[in-house]
Amino acid sequence: MAIVISFGLQKGGVGKTTTTAITAFILSKTKKVLAVDLDGQGNLTRMLTGKSKNSFEKTIYDVLKAVNTDNCITVITDTLHVIAANDDASKIPGLVSSSKEKQRLHLLKLSIESIQEEYDYILMDLPPALAEQTLLGLTASDYTVTMLQTDPFAFHALDDYLETCQIVKEAYNPKMKLAGILSVLLNSRASLDQSILRKVRDDYEELVFNSVVKRxxxxxxxxxxxxxxRTKADRKALTEYTHFVEELIERVEKS
Ligand SMILES: Nc1ncnc2c1ncn2[C@@H]1O[C@H](COP(=O)(O)OP(=O)(O)OP(=O)(O)O)[C@@H](O)[C@H]1O
Ligand SMILES: [Mg+2]
Incomplete structure (x- = not known):
């Protein structure tokens, strides 16, 4: 049965998509992974498939419309599959509001139910806004990971996201947990970055992953x-994410 993990924060350009894609890539070396793009920008789609979002006939919108994933999954390798997103994602809010009241925010959860046995992990890249896709993704998640980019506005975004998670938990998905907060895009030599990291560790303690991802x-x-x-430089660049993935597995498989 797949463990479903979403990556989110209501703030743009903080490394959500990069983290989802690299985590899917690393996990797929040892596990079977489905990566789901819930953002109409299609950046996860592009990063994992190498193709433009406009080259996909079936996307997450079609999944939600049919309430199943039939013919909507792109196979990259035997162990890494993707559900793409493109501009059709803008029609998702309409789809949610016109569906039966009982289904609404459970649409994504219901859509992936029949394929949960086929994967070890289902990873979801959420958009930067509190859109329906974010709520659908959180309602379908066992865990969520959020990012802390070391800029002074990051704390507000983090608090907003944790509040959104709490609302979804209470209203739709009581078993969802925060897997942790990942510090990304860190400038290792900047003292402001280091002081923000110290503050977040003081405030959120063990919720913050020990791994940090530098710029x-x-x-x-x-x-x-x-x-x-493939190259030594590639593997070196992935080292911090490899540590993060080890920590993530430890948290979600042992709890
Ligand atoms: N560790 C890193 N080092 C250098 N650049 C990075 C790193 N992580 C992400 N980036 C870059 O930062 C930019 C934003 O990253 P990304 O698209 O993953 O963020 P996002 O939170 O998904 O953005 P959006 O909110 O628009 O969906 C991209 O140009 C990406 O290449
Ligand atoms: Mg993104």
């Missing part, structure tokens, strides 16, 4: 070229 040119390149572990 690295190679990771940025992966966004454009796709993720690779």
């Amino acid at each position: 690295q040119a190679r990771i940025k390149e992966f966004t454009i070229t796709g993720i690779s572990d």
Whole structure:
């Protein structure tokens, strides 16, 4: 039975998609993974498939419309599959409001129910806003991971996201847990970054993953070229994420 993990924060450009994609890539070396793009920007789709979001006939919108994943899954490798997203995601709110009251925010959960046995992990990339996709994703999640980018506005975004999670938990998905807070895009030499990291560790204690992901040119390149572990430099760039994935597995499989 797949463990469903969403990656979210109501703030743009903080590394949600990069983290979802690299986590899916690393996990797929030893586990069977389905990555679900819930953001109409289609960045996860592009990063994992190498194709434009406009080249997909069936996307997450079609999954939710049919309430199943039939013919909507793109196979990248035997152990890494993707459900794409494109501009059709803008029709998701309408779909949610026109569906039966009992289904509404449970639509995604219901849609993936029949394939849960086929995967070890289902990872979901959430959009940067409190859109229906975010609520659908959280309602379908066993765990959520959020990001802390070390900028002074990050705390507000973190508090907002934790509040959203609490609302979804109470109203739709009582068993959902916060797997943790990952610090990303850290400038290792900047003292402001270090002091923000210290503050978040003081405030959120063991919820903060020990692993941190620093700003690295190679990771940025992966966004454009796709993720690779072929060269030594690639593997070095993935080291911090490899540690994060080990920590994540430990938290979600042992709890
Ligand atoms: N560790 C890193 N080092 C360098 N650049 C990074 C790193 N992580 C992410 N980036 C870059 O930061 C930008 C934002 O990352 P990403 O798209 O993953 O964020 P996001 O939170 O998903 O954004 P959005 O809110 O728009 O969906 C991208 O250009 C990405 O290449
Ligand atoms: Mg994104």
